[in-house]
Structure formats: C-alpha cells, structure tokens
Amino acid sequence: MTGVLGGEEHDNDPVGSKKNVIIALLMIAITVTCGILYWIQPIMQQKETEKVVEMERELPLEIQEELDDVRREKGFAVTRGVIDETNRTIVLYVVGMSDKQLNRLQEKRVGNWTVTSVPDIEYIRKMETTRAELMRLEKDPKMQIAGFTMDVGPGETEVNMWVYNLTPENQALDGQKIHGWTIHIWKALTPTPTGTKG
Amino acid sequence: MGGGVNPPVVTLVEPEDPDIGDPVGAERMFTAECDQQATLTVYLDDDPDPVYQSDPGVQEVSYTFESAPLGQHMVRVVAANENGTGENYWNWNVYQYADCHVLSGPYLDFFIRHYRCGSSGCAGGSGFWSNAVCLENAVMRYARAGKSTPYTNVLAGCYWMEKIGCSEHCYVELVFNLDIYIVAVMNSSLVPSFGHAVCAQYLGGEMDMFSNWRFFQYDNLNITPGDWQMPYGSEWQETRVEIKEVIDIPNCGQYDGRPVATFLIDHEGNVR
Numbered sequence: 001m002t003g004v005l006g007g008e009e010h011d012n013d014p015v016g017s018k019k020n021v022i023i024a025l026l027m028i029a030i031t032v033t034c035g036i037l038y039w040i041q042p043i044m045q046q047k048e049t050e051k052v053v054e055m056e057r058e059l060p061l062e063i064q065e066e067l068d069d070v071r072r073e074k075g076f077a078v079t080r081g082v083i084d085e086t087n088r089t090i091v092l093y094v095v096g097m098s099d100k101q102l103n104r105l106q107e108k109r110v111g112n113w114t115v116t117s118v119p120d121i122e123y124i125r126k127m128e129t130t131r132a133e134l135m136r137l138e139k140d141p142k143m144q145i146a147g148f149t150m151d152v153g154p155g156e157t158e159v160n161m162w163v164y165n166l167t168p169e170n171q172a173l174d175g176q177k178i179h180g181w182t183i184h185i186w187k188a189l190t191p192t193p194t195g196t197k198g
Numbered sequence: 199m200g201g202g203v204n205p206p207v208v209t210l211v212e213p214e215d216p217d218i219g220d221p222v223g224a225e226r227m228f229t230a231e232c233d234q235q236a237t238l239t240v241y242l243d244d245d246p247d248p249v250y251q252s253d254p255g256v257q258e259v260s261y262t263f264e265s266a267p268l269g270q271h272m273v274r275v276v277a278a279n280e281n282g283t284g285e286n287y288w289n290w291n292v293y294q295y296a297d298c299h300v301l302s303g304p305y306l307d308f309f310i311r312h313y314r315c316g317s318s319g320c321a322g323g324s325g326f327w328s329n330a331v332c333l334e335n336a337v338m339r340y341a342r343a344g345k346s347t348p349y350t351n352v353l354a355g356c357y358w359m360e361k362i363g364c365s366e367h368c369y370v371e372l373v374f375n376l377d378i379y380i381v382a383v384m385n386s387s388l389v390p391s392f393g394h395a396v397c398a399q400y401l402g403g404e405m406d407m408f409s410n411w412r413f414f415q416y417d418n419l420n421i422t423p424g425d426w427q428m429p430y431g432s433e434w435q436e437t438r439v440e441i442k443e444v445i446d447i448p449n450c451g452q453y454d455g456r457p458v459a460t461f462l463i464d465h466e467g468n469v470r
Binding site for chain 1: 309329331332333334345348380382384386390391392393394395416417426427442443444445446448451452453454455456457
C-alpha cells in the first residue's frame with residue numbers, strides 16, 4: 001500500500017494512481033453515507049410515529065375531556081396537536097391560554113398520555129401582524145370601520161368587519177386577504193325607532 | 199376698547215346665557231372673550247388646576263368639555279395681565295334623561311348607542327364617545343352576563359352609555375358568569391348583504407343542537423329564525439349562524455373567538 005501511495009509509483013503508473021483516488025473517494029462517500037443514515041434513521045423512525053391532528057375531536061377522548069376541564073377557567077383554541085403514539089406524548093399548540101392553563105398542561109399525565117401545551121408562536125405572530133394592519137385601517141375615516149373580530153382555530157383565518165357605512169374603500173377590502181386572513185365586510189345593523197334594522 | 203389701567207373684563211360669548219344645561223355625556227364648547235390682551239384660563243368647579251390655559255396676549259378662548267359628571271357645575275374663565283385680573287362664569291347643569299333603562303339582572307335588553315375607553319378599574323371613562331353597533335353591543339352583553347373575568351384588565355377600562363343623557367356604565371360593573379358566547383349571523387346572498395353579531399347563551403346538552411342555545415341582542419332576549427336579527431336563508435344561500443367562544447378581548451370593541459358550532463338556516467326556516 002505504501003508503494004501505491006508513494007510518489008514514485010504515482011509518477012510511473014498514472015492509471016493505477018487514478019484508480020486509487022477513486023477507491024479512496026468511494027470509501028469516504030460510503031463512510032459519510034453510513035454516518036448520515038446512522039443519525040437520521042432514529043429521527044425518521046420517530047417522525048413516522050408522530051401524527052398531526054388539527055381538530056380537537058381527533059385527539060384521544062381523555063385529552064378532549066381534560067381540555068374541557070381546563071377551559072372552565074378561560075377559553076382558548078388548539079391550532080394543532082402532535083401525537084407520538086410510540087412514546088405516548090401529545091404536544092398541543094394553543095392560542096389564548098393563560099399562564100396558569102399553560103402551566104397546568106406541562107408534561108401532564110392524562111390517562112396513558114403525557115400532554116404538553118405550548119403557545120403557537122407562529123400563528124400568534126401572523127394574527128397580531130394582521131390585527132395591527134386592521135387597526136391601522138380602522139383609523140382611516142374612509143374605511144368607516146366600527147369594529148372587527150378574528151376567528152381562531154385550526155385553519156381559521158377569517159375576519160368579520162362591521163362598518164358604519166359602505167364606502168368604495170371598505171367595499172374594496174371585502175374578500176381580500178391580509179397576511180393570509182380573509183376580510184368580510186358587513187354593514188352594521190342597529191335598531192331604528194320603528195323597531196326594524198337600519 | 200383697549201389697554202388702559204383697568205383690569206381685564208371677561209364676556210361670555212358662546213353660550214351667551216350664563217345658565218345652561220346639557221344631558222350627561224353631551225359635549226359642550228365654551229367661548230369667552232376679553233377686552234384686553236391677557237392670559238385666559240378655564241377652570242371647572244373648585245378644582246385649582248385649570249382645564250385649559252391660553253398663551254399670554256390673547257383676547258378669546260374656547261374649550262370643549264367632552265362631558266361632565268351628573269350635577270351642577272361652574273365653568274370659570276379668568277383673564278390675567280399686567281393690569282390685573284377679571285373673570286366670568288357659566289352655571290352648567292348636567293342632567294340625566296328620565297327614560298334611560300334601569301339595569302337589573304345579567305341581560306342588557308336595550309340598544310346601547312355609545313362606548314368609550316377610560317380609566318382601569320371602572321374608575322370612569324374619558325375621551326370622546328364612539329358609536330356602538332352590533333359588535334360592541336355583543337361584547338358589552340358578554341362582559342356583563344358571561345364569564346368575562348379573565349378579560350377584566352381590558353373590560354374594566356371600557357364604558358358604555360345607552361344614549362346621550364343617560365349615565366355611564368363600566369362594562370364589568372357586575373359580572374354574572376353565565377355561559378355566554380358571541381355569534382356571527384351571515385348571509386351574503388340577501389339584499390342588502392346581511393352580517394350581524396348577537397350573543398348566545400348555552401343551555402346545556404349537545405352544543406350542535408340548535409335548541410340548546412338562546413340567542414339575544416338589543417331589545418330581543420330570544421331571537422329565533424325569521425326575526426330580523428336572524429333571517430331565513432335565500433334560495434341561493436343558507437344563513438350561517440356561527441357560535442364562537444371568546445378567547446381574547448384585545449379592546450372595548452373587539453374579540454377573538456373559537457368557533458364551537460355552526461348552524462344553517464334555509465329559505466323556509468329549517469335549521470341544520
């Protein structure tokens with residue numbers, strides 16, 4: 001082997017030298033590939049056991065009951081749940097939970113499951129960006145905005161906005177998306193002295 | 199008219215009458231003028247801190263009060279310059295209408311026209327009143343009748359007034375902790391397009407049973423399909439009734455909601 005790697009034979013046998021380089025490169029590639037597989041395989045196995053659910057009713061029944069119980073303190077929304085069937089863990093991504101509620105659902109044992117809730121930071125960030133934009137529009141008198149509500153939940157990106165009067169400016173906003181949230185414009189209805197809508 | 203050595207004289211311009219009255223919540227502008235250039239200062243009642251002070255060397259001052267508490271008030275204008283001081287005043291009676299609704303129980307069964315923000319802890323509103331529509335009326339009803347305690351930090355700084363001349367109420371002067379939700383009732387195929395906000399009380403049982411909910415808003419404590427606040431659908435589109443659990447109240451006229459049940463009303467009033 002030393003002869004193979006030696007400078008003299010390299011100079012004398014360029015074909016053999018090239019062959020050795022290719023073999024060395026192949027060995028390196030095999031080693032790297034094995035290494036990657038060694039590290040990646042467990043992760044891939046773990047992913048295969050995880051299931052993402054978007055609807056609360058798709059969570060195990062005992063988890064739904066636990067959420068109903070936690071909800072007695074204050075309303076909140078679960079935007080998704082990640083269920084690991086192998087390790088019997090569930091991570092709930094939530095919006096609107098109080099600190100107390102979040103603390104209550106930290107690695108909590110519920111039936112055969114261990115449940116942890118975490119704020120859905122990405123969802124909240126998008127929601128607040130949208131809210132800031134809507135509140136900026138609210139200051140424009142041409143928009144005639146009386147108020148708006150935002151729906152929160154899995155896939156919920158709806159905004160209902162009530163206006164005092166319909167204007168070309170607010171009608172142009174109807175059906176439009178702001179940062180992924182769809183805006184619906186409604187003319188506000190209030191009672192008139194005759195008792196009908198106005 | 200002019201300088202001289204006489205002290206300044208203040209004349210009431212608007213209103214000209216020194217004895218005036220307004221319903222509680224009504225704005226009122228006061229204007230006075232002075233026969234000399236002076237610093238003009240406006241005071242309310244016995245408060246030693248002025249509500250407004252002009253620059254030196256002016257001859258007219260105007261100030262608008264957003265409103266004043268119920269009762270008798272004095273608005274005083276003092277002029278001061280090198281010749282001395284002079285003053286004049288209005289007697290301002292702020293009264294309440296007799297036909298304002300009296301609150302009792304968890305439900306507000308009348309249309310509330312105005313809302314505004316103010317001090318926290320239900321210590322009183324400030325600033326100009328905004329017109330309240332269905333959304334704000336729903337939030338007010340939720341705040342009083344519903345489980346609104348988690349949002350006290352916001353709601354205790356929100357105030358409503360039935361109409362000009364009625365007294366101001368904090369959203370959470372009483373909280374009844376009932377199972378109240380906020381509802382969007384929508385049908386874009388109706389002419390004009392219909393979108394409304396009401397409240398619903400959950401009566402127990404399955405949430406996806408329409409009969410387990412009681413809807414209310416404005417003067418109607420039991421809205422049913424066919425009412426103007428919950429119209430039948432059209433032949434082209436059913437009316438959607440989306441019930442939402444409140445999960446946040448960012449300010450006096452907004453809420454974030456988690457949809458918990460949706461019902462559809464067809465053109466014959468059938469609900470599914």
